[in-house]
Amino acid sequence: MTIQKERVGIIGSGNWGSAVAKIIGENVQKHPETFEYPVRQWVFEEDYKGQPLTKVINESHENPKYLPGIRLPNNVQAEPDLIKTCEDCTMLVFVLPHQFVRGVCDDLQGKVNPSVKAISLIKGLEIKPDQVTLFSQEIGRRLHLTHPVAALSGANIADEVAKERFCESTIGCTSAQAGELFHRLFATPYFRINVIGDPVGVELCGALKNVVAVAAGISDGLGYGDNTKAALIRIGLMEMRKFAKSFFGGVEDVTFFESCGVADLITTCAGGRNRRVAEAFAKTGKPIDVLEKEMLNGQKLQGTLTAMEVHQFLTHHQMTKAFPLFDAVYRVIYEKAPLDTIVRNL
């Protein structure tokens, strides 16, 4: 009897997707007994200086558009065809902006082996007034997968990971066997992985942290000191935990001690665009959409968006009072409440 090796496909090729492709390509070569050599990466085809980006990547072994200066392993093959990328794959890594998830899943319907082991590195949630959708669950449902989809999240700035700076990340996976495979696929001496059994908690942390970062930015903008900021980070972490435990089953306290919890929150509240734009909001009084134009070339800020969605969701469940920090961020950003509301009624 021969053991079938795992064939890995990566869906997405942005900054984070490219950093992850480097790690996956290297680990696949390190474990030939476990993985097949080639790793296909779906790259949304676009023009790069007059050439197709996939051609540039496959010839230069670098993604000059989204991760310039970082060499990608030879076994990572950029592939413009989504279906072809996933063909025969036994493991799929979803690492793309959340607004593309549904379209990609629709294109993949019936084309993916239902027993594939999938993991989501997608940041963000879809929050409707009456429900919260996790993209990992959305992927599993739309592709009719038999295993629950895992999630990876942590204090991981793509460029620092690509430069092999030491950091940690957390994988939430309900299957011990799949968890071990994902650990082999992602873990390196500089990219430390803890595998835990709580994918929901891992994924929720990755989205809710941005609301807390907005509070931290407002605190910075007001010139409050390290004490106040640390208090807001701590209270924010506790509201993230309360939110997760109030509306989802199986979320564990220890998850918030992991890289996806406390560590990612610290990083996001130290640097990070959400903190930065919120600081400018507090200092200049300019509306967020103006600052998005000025500071993010019109890109939407995730933290304020999530704050509004969370507010609508909590209002629907009549639970805004149970989350005073989330509520304060919403009221400061969208209801012109005084800035120091973020440290009131906590």
Added chain:
Amino acid sequence: MTIQKERVGIIGSGNWGSAVAKIIGENVQKHPETFEYPVRQWVFEEDYKGQPLTKVINESHENPKYLPGIRLPNNVQAEPDLIKTCEDCTMLVFVLPHQFVRGVCDDLQGKVNPSVKAISLIKGLEIKPDQVTLFSQEIGRRLHLTHPVAALSGANIADEVAKERFCESTIGCTSAQAGELFHRLFATPYFRINVIGDPVGVELCGALKNVVAVAAGISDGLGYGDNTKAALIRIGLMEMRKFAKSFFGGVEDVTFFESCGVADLITTCAGGRNRRVAEAFAKTGKPIDVLEKEMLNGQKLQGTLTAMEVHQFLTHHQMTKAFPLFDAVYRVIYEKAPLDTIVRNL
């Protein structure tokens, strides 16, 4: 039957002691049904511009030497006599440098009501190769107190607290009734107090955090990014928890989610002298004692001292390997190990 009111004494009058005296004096006035109006504060008598410091404080209602520019409430009375300060007190607040604790306790032997409710705001531990001494327990033992001594610790930079900037703190107290009294004594709208049942965990956090701050400073000195620093803070928090649970009973996981745990650690690793000196150590290669002279006017750095004591203690218990970050800090500072040891073998 008349209910006896609480008479509060404060032992210590440095920067933190003075900030705390302001809060206590105000809260005592807010709760006349609970506390007697006068609050005596023991001030080590010294000369201030030709006058006794106690006289200056009592006339100006300000401690110009240790907390200039902050008004102290009228009911706070600076008292040069330690015994007189504690006379008839039913509540005692110990807020002095740890090297003075034993001397003060010796002077107070037999002079303090054994049923007094005492709380320690003292930072640091006495770690000998074979045992760790908590100052709260040391105080209780030396004064033969009948109630366990409580502990207060949190992300509290004295000057920011004195300026009434929002922050949090944690009180560890095994008695619910005493805990409620301490809450009434310390809590304000800008100084938020959580009372928990784990005084040992609270006190340990306040000392061990400084070892982690040294690691954070070395990381900064090496130019590592936010990811790495957040990882070191998280791993440090987990080693603090492991140390507390390995060598002390009754320590709870949740304690490390409190202000004394994660929040104080974040503040200490963001600013703070331990981080700053360690950063200079990594950048200049100068020995710590030279940097102490240059940066701290010869004062000893707590974090490196604690790192050595912890190392001796762990060596005695043959458990250095179980605390790779604490061990790495010791080896980098005292054994000339390469700086990047702090991110190896974690």
